[in-house]
Amino acid sequence: MRNTDVVVVGAGPTGLTLGASLIDKGMDVVVLDKNPEGANTSRAAVVHARTLEVLRDLGVARELVTRGVVVPSFTLRDRDRTLLSLDFSDLPTPYPFTLMVPQSTTEEVLLNRLRELGGKVQRPTEVVGLDQDADGVTVHTTDEGGTTSIRARYLIGADGMHSAVRGLAGIGFTGSAYEQSFVLADVRMGWALPADEVQLFFSPAGLVVVAPLPGDRHRIVATLDHAPEHPELPDIQRLLDTRGPVTDPARVDEVVWSSRFRVHHRLASRYRTGRVFLAGDAAHVHSPAGGQGMNTGIQDAVELATLLHTGAEARYESIRRPVAAGVLSMTDRMTRAATTHSPLVRTLRNTTLRTLSHVPPFRHTLAMTLSELSTRR
Numbered sequence: 163m164r165n166t167d168v169v170v171v172g173a174g175p176t177g178l179t180l181g182a183s184l185i186d187k188g189m190d191v192v193v194l195d196k197n198p199e200g201a202n203t204s205r206a207a208v209v210h211a212r213t214l215e216v217l218r219d220l221g222v223a224r225e226l227v228t229r230g231v232v233v234p235s236f237t238l239r240d241r242d243r244t245l246l247s248l249d250f251s252d253l254p255t256p257y258p259f260t261l262m263v264p265q266s267t268t269e270e271v272l273l274n275r276l277r278e279l280g281g282k283v284q285r286p287t288e289v290v291g292l293d294q295d296a297d298g299v300t301v302h303t304t305d306e307g308g309t310t311s312i313r314a315r316y317l318i319g320a321d322g323m324h325s326a327v328r329g330l331a332g333i334g335f336t337g338s339a340y341e342q343s344f345v346l347a348d349v350r351m352g353w354a355l356p357a358d359e360v361q362l363f364f365s366p367a368g369l370v371v372v373a374p375l376p377g378d379r380h381r382i383v384a385t386l387d388h389a390p391e392h393p394e395l396p397d398i399q400r401l402l403d404t405r406g407p408v409t410d411p412a413r414v415d416e417v418v419w420s421s422r423f424r425v426h427h428r429l430a431s432r433y434r435t436g437r438v439f440l441a442g443d444a445a446h447v448h449s450p451a452g453g454q455g456m457n458t459g460i461q462d463a464v465e466l467a468t469l470l471h472t473g474a475e476a477r478y479e480s481i482r483r484p485v486a487a488g489v490l491s492m493t494d495r496m497t498r499a500a501t502t503h504s505p506l507v508r509t510l511r512n513t514t515l516r517t518l519s520h521v522p523p524f525r526h527t528l529a530m531t532l533s534e535l536s537t538r539r
């Protein structure tokens with residue numbers, strides 16, 4: 163039976179960051195994934211300042227920045243009217259901006275770093291069982307050759323929302339699903355509003371977010387009660403026409419990628435049981451409002467690698483679980499405020515935001531929270 167320091171299950175952004183960070187610290191690591199190939203789709207497109215800070219030591223922040231679009235501003239609008247404008251450029255960080263980059267690029271950069279450090283992803287290999295004792299964990303896997311076992315000092319489940327490791331370790335995942343679906347699309351379009359902003363539009367018809375992406379594309383995100391499985395050009399055009407700016411309307415020319423997904427807000431009841439840990443979507447899932455999901459997972463990964471390396475892993479849950487609980491609560495408030503059907507609540511929301519937009523400490527606190535810089539220790 164193969165022996166290693168750590169088995170990481172899952173080669174999404176969380177697992178790749180874990181693999182590279184642990185190898186960088188001199189540990190022997192096996193990264194497994196059940197899929198024959200990595201996902202090649204856009205998905206999470208926001209990388210926040212705090213994530214770039216934690217990735218700097220791993221030597222990937224610079225490469226990511228060159229592959230993405232630097233966006234220093236964030237505006238909240240109700241059709242043509244600006245309710246709140248946030249400027250990230252004076253944040254106390256070497257990365258005073260939001261980086262827009264498709265998740266497939268982020269994963270490619272992380273995988274390249276893992277390989278440069280001498281690591282690899284073993285795939286397709288699926289974890290199907292585990293046994294643990296005081297000294298380690300025996301991980302049972304299946305691959306094309308049959309069933310094998312690996313013995314490790316630690317096992318980390320970075321295997322996403324439907325985590326097998328979480329289930330095998332008997333850890334609960336409580337929460338529920340939002341009623342509405344989220345529509346995502348990467349489009350090419352004529353767009354008259356500033357190219358260096360993320361724009362979030364509230365409207366009586368619902369929410370739509372527009373953000374620049376590399377390659378002269380824009381990411382569109384919207385909530386819908388009944389979204390089509392693969393939104394097409396007329397669907398996206400209709401969303402922008404009914405929710406976006408009136409005076410300078412968008413003209414969608416091409417939908418490059420689109421998807422519909424159902425969002426849950428759930429938190430693992432524990433982040434650790436014995437020598438088994440959870441990180442990323444395996445530990446927490448929430449609304450994409452504010453683009454926090456992948457970022458929180460990458461930050462879990464860097465923290466857990468450091469704690470394992472220094473023998474302080476007992477602190478992991480007390481450090482990272484409250485961060486995820488805070489993200490769940492903030493993204494839930496943002497989602498409910500953005501998707502309310504009540505005209506009274508909408509009026510109150512807009513008035514409050516316009517008033518608070520004149521209060522610099524409010525704007526600074528919100529920018530620190532969205533960029534996840536407020537979670538620095």
Ligand SMILES: Cc1cc2nc3c(=O)[nH]c(=O)nc-3n(C[C@H](O)[C@H](O)[C@H](O)COP(=O)(O)OP(=O)(O)OC[C@H]3O[C@@H](n4cnc5c(N)ncnc54)[C@H](O)[C@@H]3O)c2cc1C
Pocket residue numbers: 171172173174175176177194195196197205206207208265287288289290320321322323324325326327346421422423441442443444450453454455456457459
């Ligand atoms: C359509 C879509 C759009 C999204 N948009 C956004 C967005 O706009 N903003 C945002 O913040 N987030 C978004 N997300 C969520 C974001 O993609 C996740 O937060 C992120 O991928 C989590 O990374 P992870 O590495 O923790 O898990 P994942 O990326 O889910 O990776 C888990 C990996 O584990 C592997 N695995 C699972 N079970 C096993 C097993 N038993 N054995 C071996 N391997 C296993 C899987 O094959 C997978 O590769 C979106 C997700 C989807 C699906």
